[in-house]
Amino acid sequence: MTTKVKKAVFPVGGLGTRFLPATKAMPKEMMPVVDKPLIHYAVEEAVAAGIEEFIFVTGRGKSAIEDHFDHSYELRDELAARNKTVEIAELDAWLPPAGAVAYTRQQVPKGLGHAVWCARNLVGDAPFAVLLADDLVLTDKPCLAQMVEAHIETGGNLVAVMDVPREHTGRYGVLDPGETRGRLVEVRGLVEKPAPAEAPSTLSVIGRYILQPEVFGHLESQVPGAGGEIQLTDALARMIGGDPFHGFRYDGKRFDCGDKVGFIQANIAFALARDDLRGGVSAYLKSLDLGA
Numbered sequence: 001m002t003t004k005v006k007k008a009v010f011p012v013g014g015l016g017t018r019f020l021p022a023t024k025a026m027p028k029e030m031m032p033v034v035d036k037p038l039i040h041y042a043v044e045e046a047v048a049a050g051i052e053e054f055i056f057v058t059g060r061g062k063s064a065i066e067d068h069f070d071h072s073y074e075l076r077d078e079l080a081a082r083n084k085t086v087e088i089a090e091l092d093a094w095l096p097p098a099g100a101v102a103y104t105r106q107q108v109p110k111g112l113g114h115a116v117w118c119a120r121n122l123v124g125d126a127p128f129a130v131l132l133a134d135d136l137v138l139t140d141k142p143c144l145a146q147m148v149e150a151h152i153e154t155g156g157n158l159v160a161v162m163d164v165p166r167e168h169t170g171r172y173g174v175l176d177p178g179e180t181r182g183r184l185v186e187v188r189g190l191v192e193k194p195a196p197a198e199a200p201s202t203l204s205v206i207g208r209y210i211l212q213p214e215v216f217g218h219l220e221s222q223v224p225g226a227g228g229e230i231q232l233t234d235a236l237a238r239m240i241g242g243d244p245f246h247g248f249r250y251d252g253k254r255f256d257c258g259d260k261v262g263f264i265q266a267n268i269a270f271a272l273a274r275d276d277l278r279g280g281v282s283a284y285l286k287s288l289d290l291g292a
């Protein structure tokens with residue numbers, strides 16, 4: 001029987017230099033898409049997938065994330081004084097229960113693999129999820145919930161995958177795919193950020209993983225890879241051939257919010273998906289004379 005996935009790791013230590021000056025005094029994970037910070041979407045997605053413990057691997061200058069998931073007395077008092085009961089109820093609705101959130105710091109930015117390894121003592125000895133807040137998926141059924149369901153059947157390691165244009169393989173972990181069964185693709189190999197000519201396919205990992213705790217042992221001894229960083233992909237590649245290992249073609253549209261164009265697209269798409277904003281935003285888009 002597959003063990004239930006109860007814990008999720010959110011690596012949020014990155015500097016966010018691509019969004020300076022917005023990220024000078026604010027974590028990149030607090031950048032809002034419409035009216036919610038990126039990290040808020042990631043936590044909501046984890047909750048929808050049945051996650052009960054939320055582990056943030058933070059770094060310097062990330063305290064706004066801790067404040068965001070904390071009770072805010074000042075804000076509540078202000079809202080109460082103005083009889084804003086709906087807003088208070090909304091704030092209470094998504095606040096994780098006391099003790100459900102844990103923070104640990106990645107002291108030195110040594111890469112995604114190192115960030116995940118920093119969570120090893122908090123995760124312990126059970127399968128866990130990893131969510132990268134930069135990757136936002138617009139879909140009816142949240143991406144991680146789809147994966148948790150698939151994982152009940154597959155067990156082992158499961159990574160969310162999508163096809164990317166070949167010229168973009170250098171931005172992703174790329175699969176050497178084996179047999180396909182519905183949304184599942186057997187993983188025969190994994191390469192981090194291969195040049196287009198060397199990529200084994202165009203099927204690429206996006207920032208949603210369900211992993212076996214054995215990955216921590218591999219991360220412990222992992223030597224730096226692409227970009228001189230300790231790569232999660234490299235440690236995962238060493239697990240192929242052991243437990244089942246699948247890519248999962250999730251249902252939904254993924255936005256790369258670590259990229260300015262992707263971030264702007266996400267804002268438009270998430271606004272258009274909302275009843276209260278669709279009219280105004282689509283009217284504006286239609287009014288644009290973009291030329292031929």
Ligand code: G1P
Nearest residue numbers: 112135171172173205206207233
């Ligand atoms: C990370 C992973 C990469 C994965 C990507 C998804 O890269 O290392 O394998 O495909 O996330 O967004 P990063 O975007 O942090 O460079």
